[in-house]
Amino acid sequence: MEHMTFLVTVVIITALAFDFTNGFHDTANSMATSIATGALPPKVAVAISGALNLVGAFLSVQVAKTISGGIIDEKSGIHPQVVFAALIGAILWNLVTWLRGIPSSSSHALYGGLIGATLVAVGMHGVDFDVVVTKIIIPALASPVVAGVAAWGATKLAYRITRKGSAKATGKGFKAGQIASASLVSLAHGTNDAQKTMGVITLTLVTAGVLAPHSGPPVWVICASGLAIAAGTYIGGWRIIRTLGKGITDIEAPQGFTAQTASAAVILTSSHMGYGLSTTHVCSGGIMGAGKGGRTGVVNWSTARRMAYAWGLTLPAAALLSGLGALLADQGTWGIVLLAVIGAGCSAWIYLINRRRPIDATHVVDVPGSASLSAADPARTATATIAA
Amino acid sequence: MQINWAALGSTFGVSVLVTLAVVGAFCLGISALSRHETAVTDGGATGGGGARGAVALGTAVLCFALCAGVVGYGLYIIALS
Numbered sequence: 001m002e003h004m005t006f007l008v009t010v011v012i013i014t015a016l017a018f019d020f021t022n023g024f025h026d027t028a029n030s031m032a033t034s035i036a037t038g039a040l041p042p043k044v045a046v047a048i049s050g051a052l053n054l055v056g057a058f059l060s061v062q063v064a065k066t067i068s069g070g071i072i073d074e075k076s077g078i079h080p081q082v083v084f085a086a087l088i089g090a091i092l093w094n095l096v097t098w099l100r101g102i103p104s105s106s107s108h109a110l111y112g113g114l115i116g117a118t119l120v121a122v123g124m125h126g127v128d129f130d131v132v133v134t135k136i137i138i139p140a141l142a143s144p145v146v147a148g149v150a151a152w153g154a155t156k157l158a159y160r161i162t163r164k165g166s167a168k169a170t171g172k173g174f175k176a177g178q179i180a181s182a183s184l185v186s187l188a189h190g191t192n193d194a195q196k197t198m199g200v201i202t203l204t205l206v207t208a209g210v211l212a213p214h215s216g217p218p219v220w221v222i223c224a225s226g227l228a229i230a231a232g233t234y235i236g237g238w239r240i241i242r243t244l245g246k247g248i249t250d251i252e253a254p255q256g257f258t259a260q261t262a263s264a265a266v267i268l269t270s271s272h273m274g275y276g277l278s279t280t281h282v283c284s285g286g287i288m289g290a291g292k293g294g295r296t297g298v299v300n301w302s303t304a305r306r307m308a309y310a311w312g313l314t315l316p317a318a319a320l321l322s323g324l325g326a327l328l329a330d331q332g333t334w335g336i337v338l339l340a341v342i343g344a345g346c347s348a349w350i351y352l353i354n355r356r357r358p359i360d361a362t363h364v365v366d367v368p369g370s371a372s373l374s375a376a377d378p379a380r381t382a383t384a385t386i387a388a
Numbered sequence: 389m390q391i392n393w394a395a396l397g398s399t400f401g402v403s404v405l406v407t408l409a410v411v412g413a414f415c416l417g418i419s420a421l422s423r424h425e426t427a428v429t430d431g432g433a434t435g436g437g438g439a440r441g442a443v444a445l446g447t448a449v450l451c452f453a454l455c456a457g458v459v460g461y462g463l464y465i466i467a468l469s
Contacts, residue, residue, distance in 0.1 A: 059467045134391060142396060150404045154411035161415035165422035173418035184462060191466050258411050265406040266399075268462045273399045 008208045010340065011080045012201050014087045016228040019197035021094040022106040023053065023232020026193065028240040029103070029263070029283040030185040033256035035365060036245030039175035040182075042236070042361040048179075049186040050234035056190020057226030061198065061216050081329040081336055082121040083204050086113035088343040089322025095350045097310055101239035101247075101359075104307075105278035108314040110196055111136055116319030117326040139277040140311065143266060144285025151255075151262035151286040155293030158254045174253035181260035188267045189279050190229060197225040238359040244284065246365055247303045249291025259283070259290035281311060410458050417451030420444045 031045040040048070090106075090113035097104040111132075118126040162170045198217040201224075205211040211218070217225075245251065251259070263279070263286040270277050284307060291299040325343075328335045427441030 056466070062468075138391060138396070142400070146400050146403050149400075150407040153404065154407050157408060158411050158415045161412065162419050162422075165419040166425065169422035169425055170418050173414075173421060177414050177418075180459070184459060187463070188466055257414070258407070261410055261414075262403070262407040264462065265410070266403040268465050269403045269406065270399050272465050272468075273395055275399065 005208075007080050007084070007336065008204060008210065010336075011084045011087070011204045012224075014084060014091070014340075014343075015197050015200045015204070016224055018087050018091050018094070018110065018200075019194065019225055019228035020232035020235075021091055021098070022110075022193050022197070023050070023229040024235045024237040025094050025098055025103075025106050025232075025240060026189055026279055027233045027236045028244040029279045030182045030189060030260070032241045032244035032283075033251050033259055033287065034178050034182045035241055036251045037175065037178065037253045037256045039178045039253060039256065042238075042241075042364055045182075046234050046236040046361075048183060050230040052183055052186035053190035053194065053233045054226045054230035056187040056192075057194035057198075057222060057229060059187070059191045061195060061222070078118060078122065078126070078203070078207050080204050080208050082117045082326055083114075083200060083207070084336065085121075085325030085329045085339065086110070086117040086322045087200070088325045088339060089113040089116060089318045089320075091343065092321055092346055092350075093314060093318040095347055097314070098237055098239060099350050099354055100310075101243045102307055102310040103240045103244055103280050103284055104310045104314045105140070105280040106193060107196060107276070107278045107280075108136070108140065108311070109318040110200070112315040112318030113322035114200075115315070116321070116323035117329075119319070120323040120326040121330060135276060136315070139270065139275040140281055143270065143275075143277045144281045144288075147262050147266045147282045147285035148289030148292075150265060151259045151289030152293040154258035154262055155255055155290045158258050159293075159295065162254070171253055174257045177257040178253055178260060181257055181264055184264040185260055185267065185279070185283065186233075188264065188271070190226070192267070192271065192276070192279065194225045194229045197228070198222055201225065236361065238361060238364045239354075242359060242364050243303065243307075244287060247300060248284070248287050249294065249299050250296070251287070251290065252294065255287075255290035255294045258293070259286035262286045262289065406458065410455055413451045413454045417448045417455070420448035420451060424448060 027046055027049055031040070031049050034040045035042050035045050087110075090109040093104070093109045093112070094106055115127050115132065158174075162174075198221050201221045202211065202215065202217045205218075205221075206213055206215065249255075260283075263283045266282050266286075267277070267279060284304075288299055288304055291297070325339050328339045328342075421444070424441050424444035427438075427444055
């Protein structure tokens with residue numbers, strides 16, 4: 001029992017670590033456009049987003065109650081070490097994509113991790129593939145298209161309606177609208193993604209026999225998950241913010257506003273309809289659509305293509321990593337300890353690679369290749385240590 | 389496996405319509421506000437822009453209230469779902 005308790009503690013800490021990576025991986029979804037257009041200073045943007053993620057975490061526990069969404073059969077013999085392996089795989093994939101500046105879905109990393117670890121630990125019957133297709137794959141394919149079409153139409157409309165207005169007044173208005181819509185996306189993100197971690201922790205507590213089956217998340221789980229995702233969001237994944245804010249298209253304030261509004265509309269409508277989709281896919285699709293509908297209509301499709309590849313890879317890659325982890329964790333205590341060491345070691349290694357060429361709030365929206373990027377002065381590296 | 393095309397389709401339709409409605413209302417609000425500003429500056433010079441300015445301001449308030457209403461409904465959905 002004592003060993004069990006220790007393992008459960010480790011799993012909870014790992015789940016919160018995943019929640020943290022989820023936060024900084026997804027800051028870009030809500031705030032990249034506001035930072036890119038200068039509607040908000042970078043540091044203020046991440047602070048607002050962090051605070052709203054925290055508030056969002058307290059709004060609802062519905063997603064947490066159905067965390068695995070029926071994907072994983074809870075009665076098929078899931079142990080805390082399976083959840084542990086799933087989390088390690090998800091964290092590593094999140095860190096790798098962050099290092100490459102790719103906005104991949106944290107939710108897919110988590111789902112992939114859970115699926116991979118479950119497949120290895122209990123076999124095919126532990127995963128409901130029908131649910132995987134209908135609740136994860138199809139929404140993942142459809143949501144960026146829906147957000148893109150909505151943002152494209154809205155951008156055309158916005159430019160058309162305001163073409164006669166004075167540039168000063170409309171510019172100010174659109175920036176305010178951008179802040180409001182980005183805040184709504186942050187709030188929705190906190191509700192959706194913090195709950196996924198709550199669900200994982202609750203699942204672990206149930207499998208360990210600490211909580212009765214079908215319990216909701218205890219208050220301390222809600223608080224811890226909310227704080228972890230808020231802290232991660234506040235730290236800010238500047239690499240991904242740069243990709244979304246500058247890499248796909250040159251965003252103007254009206255486009256930022258329409259992209260975020262479309263994202264918020266799609267996220268809220270589909271969670272109302274019961275689709276748990278990825279904020280990342282929706283927001284990226286929204287930004288592409290807004291870029292296409294804008295004045296120049298220029299979208300950097302090579303970046304978009306790279307992102308699409310990463311989206312496709314996320315589920316299988318996280319599943320593979322977690323599957324290997326589950327093999328190791330199944331070997332007993334030494335396997336779990338080794339897995340923990342490997343997970344921590346790889347994370348530290350990725351972090352060190354990041355520090356070689358850090359990106360932080362001070363130069364996040366500089367165009368790559370400009371003078372400030374090549375600067376490797378010690379002071380900047382020091383601030384990036386904290387900021388990245 | 390059953391793919392619920394009707395649910396997917398209505399999600400698509402509702403998302404696009406809500407986006408267009410909110411963006412449309414917000415943009416009308418912004419241009420009304422811009423007209424109001426022009427009317428006030430004109431009015432200061434000639435003394436005749438008061439009524440036009442008030443109408444523009446009213447339109448702007450109405451449009452923004454509509455947006456706020458939709459956002460409020462959005463929050464309500466978050467808290468429910």
